Amino acid sequence: MSKRQVLCALGASLLIAGCQSVNTTSGGAVGVERSQWMFSMLSTDEVNQMYAQSYQKTVGEAGKKGVLDQTSSDARRVDAIATRLIAQAPTFRPDSAQWKWEVNLIKSDELNANCGPGGKIIFYTGLIDKLKLTDDEIAAIMGHEIAHALREHGREAMSKAYGIEMAKQGAGVLLGLGQDTLALADTVANYGMTLPNSRANENEADLIGLELAARAGYNPNAAITLWNKMSKVSGGSPPEFMSTHPASSSRIEALQAAIPKVMPLYLNAKKS
Numbered sequence: 001m002s003k004r005q006v007l008c009a010l011g012a013s014l015l016i017a018g019c020q021s022v023n024t025t026s027g028g029a030v031g032v033e034r035s036q037w038m039f040s041m042l043s044t045d046e047v048n049q050m051y052a053q054s055y056q057k058t059v060g061e062a063g064k065k066g067v068l069d070q071t072s073s074d075a076r077r078v079d080a081i082a083t084r085l086i087a088q089a090p091t092f093r094p095d096s097a098q099w100k101w102e103v104n105l106i107k108s109d110e111l112n113a114n115c116g117p118g119g120k121i122i123f124y125t126g127l128i129d130k131l132k133l134t135d136d137e138i139a140a141i142m143g144h145e146i147a148h149a150l151r152e153h154g155r156e157a158m159s160k161a162y163g164i165e166m167a168k169q170g171a172g173v174l175l176g177l178g179q180d181t182l183a184l185a186d187t188v189a190n191y192g193m194t195l196p197n198s199r200a201n202e203n204e205a206d207l208i209g210l211e212l213a214a215r216a217g218y219n220p221n222a223a224i225t226l227w228n229k230m231s232k233v234s235g236g237s238p239p240e241f242m243s244t245h246p247a248s249s250s251r252i253e254a255l256q257a258a259i260p261k262v263m264p265l266y267l268n269a270k271k272s
């Protein structure tokens with residue numbers, strides 16, 4: 001056996017040992033049950049901490065540029081909606097009650113919003129202004145984003161990327177992990193936030209988001225009006241949001257089919 005073959009074999013066995021099948025959330029009324037392959041060296045806490053660094057950088061830069069909106073009525077709206085949604089997150093995963101959730105509104109024409117690993121939310125004013133979003137629609141989009149974070153779709157994408165790297169380079173990558181957290185933070189940001197989500201991930205985020213919004217007292221029908229508005233504007237210049245959240249033609253049908261499952265939760269929920 002050559003040295004290279006030994007390294008490859010070692011890499012492969014470490015790769016298998018380093019992966020685990022998990023389900024990051026409980027099913028809820030919408031029943032999201034897919035098991036996920038996660039790279040165990042890349043723990044939830046580690047990814048959340050790494051992402052927190054890149055989030056603070058984004059928020060800090062927005063502050064310096066004077067585009068961080070902390071006082072407008074929209075900032076208060078976004079904050080209030082986030083608070084109600086976050087209160088429902090432990091339904092899907094109890095440990096999210098300990099996350100250091102943050103929400104920030106950035107003044108920008110960008111039609112975008114996201115929630116990174118560990119509950120770091122950014123909303124852009126362009127989305128609210130151009131789509132004239134109602135509170136229920138803001139809750140639909142924010143619920144969807146929070147669902148990506150709860151399901152750890154970012155860590156899942158990174159796990160895949162590391163698996164590929166390890167297969168290419170052998171065990172060295174594994175041993176080097178965790179040494180350069182800043183570089184890793186960029187990797188998290190890249191894999192977690194900028195690559196298009198898979199159709200399966202989008203569907204999960206739609207379903208969990210729908211339930212979060214309903215439990216928080218926001219009308220789940222707003223998910224339909226939101227995606228209709230989104231596809232109308234994407235006729236001209238496609239919103240940034242659509243590049244990371246590819247919409248399939250079946251999205252609205254799937255949402256419509258799930259609404260009856262969460263409607264009782266909405267009807268029984270506190271509306272403030």
Ligand SMILES: [Zn+2]
Pocket residue numbers: 144148197201202205244245
């Ligand atoms: Zn999405």
